[in-house]
Amino acid sequence: MRKIMVLAALVVIGIVLLYAVGKMPPMNSRNTPDKTHVVPRYLNEGESEGGAKNIITGVILNYRGYDTMGEVTVIFSALCATIALLDREKRKVSRSGVDASGVRASVIVRTVVRFLVPIVVFFAAYMILHGEATPGGGFQGGAIIGASVIIFTLVFGLPESTRRMPLKARVPFESIAMLGFLAMGFIGIAFGVNFLTYVLPGLHGSLVDTIRSQMLMVIEIGIGIGGGLVFTSIVLAMVREDEYELQPDIPQP
Amino acid sequence: MSVSAHHPVLLVAVPLFFAALCPIWGMWRREACFPWALLGVVTTGFFAWSLIGKVTSTRAVTYNAGGWRPPWGIQIRIDFLSLLLICMITGVGLMVLVYSWRYVGKELPPEKITYYYTLVLLILTAMLGFSITGDLFNFFVFMEIFSITSYALVAIVGGPRAVRAAFKYLLMGATSSITVVLAIALLYSATGSLNMLDISNRLKTTSYLPVAGVALVFFIAAFSVKAALFPVHVWLPDAHSIAPSPISALLSALVIKMGVLGIFRILFTVYGHTFSDLSSTWSHVAGVVSWAAALAIVLGSIMAIMQRDLKVMIAYSSVAQIGYILLGITMLSPLGMVGGLYNMLAHAMGKACLFLVAGSIIYKHGLRRIEDMRGLGRTMPVTAGAFALASLSIVGLPPSAGFVAKWYILWGCFQKGNFAFVVIVLLGSLLSAIYCFRVVYYMFFAGARERGATFDEAPLTMYFPAAVLSAGTLFFGVFAGLVIPFLSNACRAVLMR
């Protein structure tokens, strides 16, 4: 009975949505409202006004920087929410590298992961720093860092992860994304222009562009480190190693 | 440019700064979090109140983030409704924070305290940002911040009922959030802009109006979930009753008003009332919301009467009061709209007070059932008195702010000739009287059994905020003239667009 009502509601919503799709501007065409109103200025002036070759980075950090500040706050609040619900991870004096079956990961996996993680982190750093000129940026790099921490924790266990990224070192840097935005924003206010303006008055010529790029870089790095640490902390809080029964180390063939 | 010109953005930047540093203080010394949070809210309150003069003397205060003019950049636009909301948020937020100190110290495990205060600072930041922005996508981003923090704050207590209620709240909230994004996408494809006023202009000349109509329907459906309008209110009773009491106050008083603001902004700022070609869809949507609100008033009050747990009763009362607010807004008469928006103010103060009182009773005696409230009028006179005073506002008796609000709503109904709504508003007051005064009866007039007559009040930092909030409902009832004229002008302007 309930399923029938739900299906009926879904059919109605589906018809409404498909009706809207039918009335929407044609896909893959140049003359739709969304491409002719605001976008030409972004595409034409994006590099000179925005300060980044990657126009999307220019839109995210410069034209719509206030939104991105909100976005790093969303990530930070997800971290706070997760910690409030799960509490921080407790350092366990357990065997490292056990999964739910109590068996340690095989030597192949351990070796490959130990080799790859530094390379992946290096790649993440490249992503973050080069976000202005290539596809990439702060969030992308932060997500890669988070993914590398996840695989490291899965293979080597919580104590090893926590040893490399201790809590006391992580907490101050989790807020760094928001603090980066706020710092750059307040610099603008100190110079007399609006919050998050990177073109500071009273500077000459090429100094304006340099300062702007440096400010963008600071924010980008802040997002990368902050985002990466947030994902790391969320994952570490979710690991529940105390629930697993430990088995003696089975000799690997 | 002096600092005062930057107050609009400081409303968001300052509490965000305090929220970002709160965990670091917590790592050093857990007890430092409360004073830090208090300092943050007081500073933000200063910025909010300093904007009163500017906003009331001009139509709206605008601020372009990043220096880019809209629609290329994000514009903050504080009109009178935004001003009302930011004053409510900082005022009620301050009271709830002061109250939290003792309550959370006792009722929450110590390791959660740091992140409790961080989450409260974040939720206040988000609501402030949500109230002042003029950009539709920015609207969504801040909405997500207060949504995510509220899911966690509901479950922070940790028991089985709490996590269950929070999960239901999360599912419904997240579904509605993604529906908002869908609607934004549809509207963007039709107009090409993300700035609310710019979209409103572009809708007049776009050739994709049906898409905008569908987007309108999705927007209202999604924001109705956030506002807990009947029939998508089902997440509210569980979530608001099981949350820690200061959080219940924050949620009922402020967070659901954000859903109401969402509906208001979509209907009136983005779409506009007299706008020709979409007017039939628009009127139908507004009509459906007004009838759902009317049902919310009656059914919410009936459900409240049926409850034996005090906090669940207060939660259902919120469902009913949101009905009043939305009925006033969507009735499309200037008087009704003034009443609906004034009820936002009255309900925020009154409902926060009721939840803080319920929390004080839980703190002192661990009691949640209404029949166990006997004799509290004598042992906790200030707390019980605050409850009685706030009840006047919830029911709508003079000289409370709630009376002023419901009076205007009634006149709006008469003006529109809709006598069914008149009956419903009056019926709602009658039903509210039943459930509110039942509690007052138990507190003051039922025999005090073993409790005796000794004065055993809650701590000062807990009864004082409740008293201030209830005094607020009285103050804004007697001195409604401070707010109503500006509200009237704003509503008339909105309905002329």
Place this chain on the structure above:
Amino acid sequence: MNFSRIFHNLNYAVSALLFLMGLYTVTVKPNLIKKLIGLNIMETSVFLLIVSLGMIPDGQAPIVTNGVRPSMMVNPIPQALILTGIVVAVSTTAVALSLCIRIHEKYDTLDAFKIHGRGGL
């Protein structure tokens, strides 16, 4: 219902269907993790819709390089929007999974009917 336009806007139509599938999963499936997967499907479908808005014929990435003229670039705004959207979706999923962990601790099950009683959700 303009069927030829719907078929032309194929990405949008598929996005709508995915949205419905996600909504079905959220409402009907009893397992909490499946509900979250349904939520993620809904979110992804909306991102598909948004990104497809930006397409132009023979479009290039909006990065200033040699040989790419601004008129050849796809719309950068949808991409900025979904960057934010993806972050928001991940955050919501993280909080939801934390709640699932706690629910499993308290109820020893992830079945909505067992947790909520007769109604489920």
